[in-house]
Amino acid sequence: MKAVGVDIGSLTTKVVVMEDSRIVSYVVDEIGDEVEQSAKRAVEHALEKAGAIRGEDVYIISTGIGSRGISFGQAQKAIATCLARGAFSLFPAARLAIDLGAETSTVVRVSEKGRLMDWANQDKCASGTGLFLHQVAKLMNLSLSEMDSLPVPDRFAEITNTCAVFAESEIISHIHRVPPTPKEEIVAGVYYSVVGRVISLVKRVGVAREVAVTGGVALNKGLIKVLGKELGFDVLVPEEPRIVAAVGAALIAAENYERGANS
Amino acid sequence: MTSQVTENKLSVIVRACRLVRRMLRADPEARQSQFMYYSMLEEYFARILRAKEEGGFVVGHTVFFPAEIIYAMGLVPMHTETATWTMALFTGECSDILASGARLGMAQEICTPHRGLAGAFASGALPRPDVMLWSNMVCDNTAKSGELIMEVCHCPGFFLDRPFKRSQHEIDYLVSELEDMVRFLEEKSGRKMDWDRLSEIVARMDRQIELVRKINELRKKVPTPFRPQGFLELLTVDYLFPGQPEALEYLETLHRELTEAVKEGRGAVKAERFRLMTLFIPPMYLMGFLDRISRQFGAVSVIEPFFTYWGEGRLDPARPLESVARKSYMIPEMRMYGPLDERALNAIVRCVEDYKVDGAIYYADVGCRHSCATIKLFKDILAEKDVPMLVVDCDVVDSTVTSEDEVREKLEQFFELLEER
Numbered sequence: 001m002k003a004v005g006v007d008i009g010s011l012t013t014k015v016v017v018m019e020d021s022r023i024v025s026y027v028v029d030e031i032g033d034e035v036e037q038s039a040k041r042a043v044e045h046a047l048e049k050a051g052a053i054r055g056e057d058v059y060i061i062s063t064g065i066g067s068r069g070i071s072f073g074q075a076q077k078a079i080a081t082c083l084a085r086g087a088f089s090l091f092p093a094a095r096l097a098i099d100l101g102a103e104t105s106t107v108v109r110v111s112e113k114g115r116l117m118d119w120a121n122q123d124k125c126a127s128g129t130g131l132f133l134h135q136v137a138k139l140m141n142l143s144l145s146e147m148d149s150l151p152v153p154d155r156f157a158e159i160t161n162t163c164a165v166f167a168e169s170e171i172i173s174h175i176h177r178v179p180p181t182p183k184e185e186i187v188a189g190v191y192y193s194v195v196g197r198v199i200s201l202v203k204r205v206g207v208a209r210e211v212a213v214t215g216g217v218a219l220n221k222g223l224i225k226v227l228g229k230e231l232g233f234d235v236l237v238p239e240e241p242r243i244v245a246a247v248g249a250a251l252i253a254a255e256n257y258e259r260g261a262n263s
Numbered sequence: 264m265t266s267q268v269t270e271n272k273l274s275v276i277v278r279a280c281r282l283v284r285r286m287l288r289a290d291p292e293a294r295q296s297q298f299m300y301y302s303m304l305e306e307y308f309a310r311i312l313r314a315k316e317e318g319g320f321v322v323g324h325t326v327f328f329p330a331e332i333i334y335a336m337g338l339v340p341m342h343t344e345t346a347t348w349t350m351a352l353f354t355g356e357c358s359d360i361l362a363s364g365a366r367l368g369m370a371q372e373i374c375t376p377h378r379g380l381a382g383a384f385a386s387g388a389l390p391r392p393d394v395m396l397w398s399n400m401v402c403d404n405t406a407k408s409g410e411l412i413m414e415v416c417h418c419p420g421f422f423l424d425r426p427f428k429r430s431q432h433e434i435d436y437l438v439s440e441l442e443d444m445v446r447f448l449e450e451k452s453g454r455k456m457d458w459d460r461l462s463e464i465v466a467r468m469d470r471q472i473e474l475v476r477k478i479n480e481l482r483k484k485v486p487t488p489f490r491p492q493g494f495l496e497l498l499t500v501d502y503l504f505p506g507q508p509e510a511l512e513y514l515e516t517l518h519r520e521l522t523e524a525v526k527e528g529r530g531a532v533k534a535e536r537f538r539l540m541t542l543f544i545p546p547m548y549l550m551g552f553l554d555r556i557s558r559q560f561g562a563v564s565v566i567e568p569f570f571t572y573w574g575e576g577r578l579d580p581a582r583p584l585e586s587v588a589r590k591s592y593m594i595p596e597m598r599m600y601g602p603l604d605e606r607a608l609n610a611i612v613r614c615v616e617d618y619k620v621d622g623a624i625y626y627a628d629v630g631c632r633h634s635c636a637t638i639k640l641f642k643d644i645l646a647e648k649d650v651p652m653l654v655v656d657c658d659v660v661d662s663t664v665t666s667e668d669e670v671r672e673k674l675e676q677f678f679e680l681l682e683e684r
Contacts, residue, residue, distance in 0.1 A: 068668075078676035081683065115683045118651055119676070123669075204639075 001057040001257055002050060005249025006039055006073065007082065008066030010103040010131075012216070013039050015046035016246040018254055025049035026243050035069045043072075059257040061249040065104070077252055079245055080108050080119035086248030087212040088114030090238045095208035098198060098227075098235070099245065100217030102130040107201040109208060120204040122197060126164035129194075130217045135164070136190050139171055140183060144220075150184045152222045157181050157189030161197045191226040199230055212236045214244035272350045272360070272388040273308045279353035280305035296517040300496050303509050304349070311390060314339045320452040323392030323416075325408060327400040327594055328423065329587045331468060331505050332445060335461035336454050341392055343412070345502050347379040350388070351547035351660035360388050361661060367415070374630030375661045377404040384415045394451050395420035396444065400591060401600050402633045421447045427601050429592045437588040462580040464506030465587065469578035471506065472593075474514035476573055479566065481521040483618050486530025487538065487565045488521040491557030492550060493531070494541065494564055497571045536561035537681050540614055540623040540650075542569065542641060543634055548662045549670060556671060560678045566618040568610040569599045599637060607637070608644045615648045622681050623652040624674075628659050651684075653677040 002024075007014040008031070016026045027049065029042040043060065052058065060073035063082040079099075087097035088110050097108040103126070109118040126132045137147045157174050160166050171190070174181035194217075211231065213224060218241035228234045238244060280301045287293040287301070314321045319339040324330060326344045333340040351357045357379050364382030365371070383389040395418055397409025406422075413420040421444050426433035445456045475497055482489050496517075504510035524530075541564040545553055557563060566572060576593045578586040591597070598607040614620060623645050627635050642652045655673055658664035 078672070078679050080676050081679045116680045118680075120654075124656075 001059065001254075002047060002052050003250045003254035003257060004043060004046070004058055004060040004073075005082065005086075005246040005251070005253060006043060006060060006062040006064075006067070006070075007079070007243070007246040007249060008035060008039055008062060008064040008070065009101055010065060012102075012242065013042040013066070014064075014243045014246040015039075015042045016243050016250045017046045017050040017052070018247075018250040019050070021251070021254065023247065023250075024051075026240070026246065028240075028242050031066065035066045036071065039066070039070050040072060057257070059253045061253040061256065063245055063249045074253070075256065077249055080106060080121075081116050082245040082248030082252065083108045083214065084110045084116035084119075084248065085114055085251050086244035086246070087214060089247060089251055090244065091210060091212045091236045093210045094212040094236060096202065096205070096211045097244070098202065098211060098213045098215075100130060100194075100198065100213065100215040100223075102134075102216060105129055105198055105201060105215075107198070107205050109205045118205045120201045122201055125162075130215070132164050132167070132194065133190065133217060133220065133223070135168065136171060136187070139168060140175070140186065142183070142187075147187055148220050148222060150187050150222060152188045152191065152225050153182075153184055155185055155188075156192055157186045159186075159189040159193040161193040167193060187222065188226070191220075191223045192230075194223060195226045195230050198227065202231070207231070209233060210236055212238065212244075214238065214241045216242050218242075271312070271390060272354070272383065273312050273346065273390065276308045276346075276349050276353055277305050277312065280308075294517075294520050296496075296513055296520055299509070299513045299516060300500070303504060303513060304499070306509075307503050308346075308349075310339055311341050315390075320394075320454065321390065321392045322394055322396060322448070322452075323412060323418075324396040325398060325401075325405045326502065327591065327596065328396055328398055329441065329505075329591065330503075331461065331464045331583075331587055332441065332448070332456075333396075334505070334507065335458075335464050335583075336445075336448055336452065336456050337460075338448065338452055338454065340503075341389075342502055343380045343389070343408075344376045345499060346389055347376045347383060348544070348547045348660050349499075350379075350383070351662075352550055355548050356662045357548075357660045358663070360386060363388070367411070372630065374402075374404050374628065375658050377408045378630075379660055381408065381411050381415060384412055391416040392418055394418055394448070396423065397421075398423040398425050400425050401596075402631070419447075419451055425591055434585060434588050434592075437591065438584050441584050441587060458583065461583040461587075465578050465583045466506075466580035467508065467511055468506035468590065469580070469586075471501070471510055471514060472573050472578070474511070474518055475501070475571060478514065478518050478521060479571060481518070481525055482565050484525050485538075485619060486528070486532070486535035487563050488524035488529060488531055489563075489565075490531050490554070491563045492545065492554050494567050494571050495545075495550070498567075501571075531563050532558050532561050534561045535563060537621045537678060538563060538565045538619055540565070540611070540618070540620045540645075541567045542623055542625040542652075543628060543631070544570075544659050545624075545626045545655075546657045546662070546665065546670070547660055549657075549667055552667050552670070556674055560674075562674075562678060564624075565620065566614045567595075568614045569596050569607070571595060572610060572614060574598070574606070574610075599634065603637065608640070611641060611644055612648060615645065615650050620650055621684075622677065623650055624677070625652055625654045626659075627654050627656050629656055629664060630658060630661075651677070651680060 363386035
């Protein structure tokens with residue numbers, strides 16, 4: 001039996017296939033025009049990579065903001081539940097997971113048994129999200145990898161975190177200053193701005209060590225460094241931070257299948 | 264000052280109440296108390312609409328205002344905030360009256376029931392009152408709203424200054440304020456206060472509070488017998504019909520129905536899974552949805568510490584004005600509004616224990632800075648009792664703040680969290 005977790009976010013679909021509590025394959029695909037079709041293709045791709053045999057039992061749980069739009073699969077689960085489960089499976093010591101996605105940031109409190117205890121999310125403004133970083137990189141004529149490779153200096157530009165549009169205006173004014181604010185100081189300022197927003201979410205659910213950081217933004221080393229500095233301790237980042245919610249969904253799929261098989 | 268004339272929304276509410284009663288007739292599970300409730304609501308607003316023809320004197324007043332006095336003088340009360348959110352409840356949105364409020368220069372940050380009600384008067388959605396009464400019993404918005412309504416409606420008004428703290432000295436002061444208010448109303452309306460009638464109303468109000476306490480006792484049962492969002496009826500009856508015979512009749516009927524349900528072991532939902540505490544007012548435009556999702560997940564609001572959970576104390580009909588003054592400090596909301604102290608936290612803790620609460624939902628009205636300041640405080644005290652609290656950022660009447668999908672996502676997530684525990 002293959003347990004499949006599908007996390008459909010704003011930009012990408014993440015699929016994880018598990019067998020006997022082990023990840024056997026995963027894919028991260030960009031979402032096309034048709035969410036359902038993109039997701040189906042991603043699942044087929046992941047199952048193929050996992051070597052699934054035709055006719056083999058497959059139990060699918062979907063999650064993420066796009067999951068409402070899909071008709072296949074056995075059940076849907078809320079993203080925070082899946083994040084808690086996924087983060088705990090990767091880091092059993094983690095009591096907090098911070099998911100930094102393209103359009104939303106979610107902070108999840110995890111119990112000692114790996115269950116969801118509390119969560120808070122920010123989905124009203126792009127500031128504090130991956131799309132904001134993307135926009136900043138474009139504004140500064142940098143690729144995301146170039147942005148990531150910039151050093152994080154101690155001195156940084158003050159950038160607002162209350163509104164992405166105002167933040168952009170501030171960045172433009174830094175670029176056009178005479179002399180212009182150095183790029184790395186602007187980028188560091190953006191990191192502090194994003195992290196400031198995230199920390200306020202963390203405080204809503206309560207700081208609890210250890211902290212796992214997930215989502216595409218966790219791939220940005222500079223931001224992770226600032227986050228650790230602001231929290232006062234290093235955070236845990238999985239090798240592939242984008243698939244954590246899908247891992248959680250796959251684990252729930254396996255449990256549900258077991259429960260069904262035993263009932 | 265510009266205003267755009269819209270349809271009188273009270274007529275819409277009256278028609279909607281009739282429609283709901285027709286729908287209830289077709290519902291085999293509908294209770295007698297529900298028919299009574301919608302009849303009362305219809306009559307409340309119809310009476311305001313008829314007032315001009317019948318020579319009635321309409322008294323606009325803000326929330327928690329002692330309407331007992333208005334009733335005792337034979338005047339027609341119009342509870343302004345309830346009128347605003349009842350519009351949202353029945354029409355699904357209030358964009359036109361909010362836009363009208365904006366044209367008056369009311370900032371986006373001002374809470375929508377107040378922004379909406381100023382707009383409603385300016386646009387003709389609410390009929391203009393003959394006088395306006397308002398107080399400082401809740402927040403700065405309430406304290407200032409009356410002045411604006413007076414200006415918009417070109418009507419006289421009276422501001423009831425209710426002291427923040429409670430001691431005999433303050434009660435005496437409030438009684439003197441109420442006496443001034445009675446004189447003001449007598450002068451403007453030409454009607455005399457009927458003190459015997461006020462005593463009768465106070466006696467009935469005392470009975471009304473007792474009945475709500477008894478209904479809440481029944482709500483402690485597992486499964487709880489009262490509908491998932493039924494508390495809104497209790498709240499509205501309290502706001503609109505203090506000490507009125509129809510309120511007693513409604514509450515007695517409801518109490519009887521719930522007693523029978525408890526005897527038969529009938530719960531409000533098919534399979535009760537989550538017993539919830541509701542903090543603050545849910546978005547009115549989502550009430551139908553909230554009822555459906557509650558039933559789908561077996562979630563029921565079993566107690567509302569700041570709406571239906573009356574504290575200690577009785578009213579004394581022999582001292583009617585003093586009783587009205589004392590009641591203003593007994594109102595459940597006052598644990599939260601003034602002054603906020605241990606009473607609020609103690610009420611939460613008692614409710615968690617007595618009503619076997621699994622989780623709490625705080626409908627955080629983004630425009631209400633006063634109540635939103637309590638979110639962390641309440642969340643922390645609930646966490647000490649191992650009760651998770653969901654915060655739903657929303658607005659009581661403005662449907663553009665939070666969509667049904669957003670609320671659904673949050674509630675489903677919260678129910679999953681409760682399920683996992």
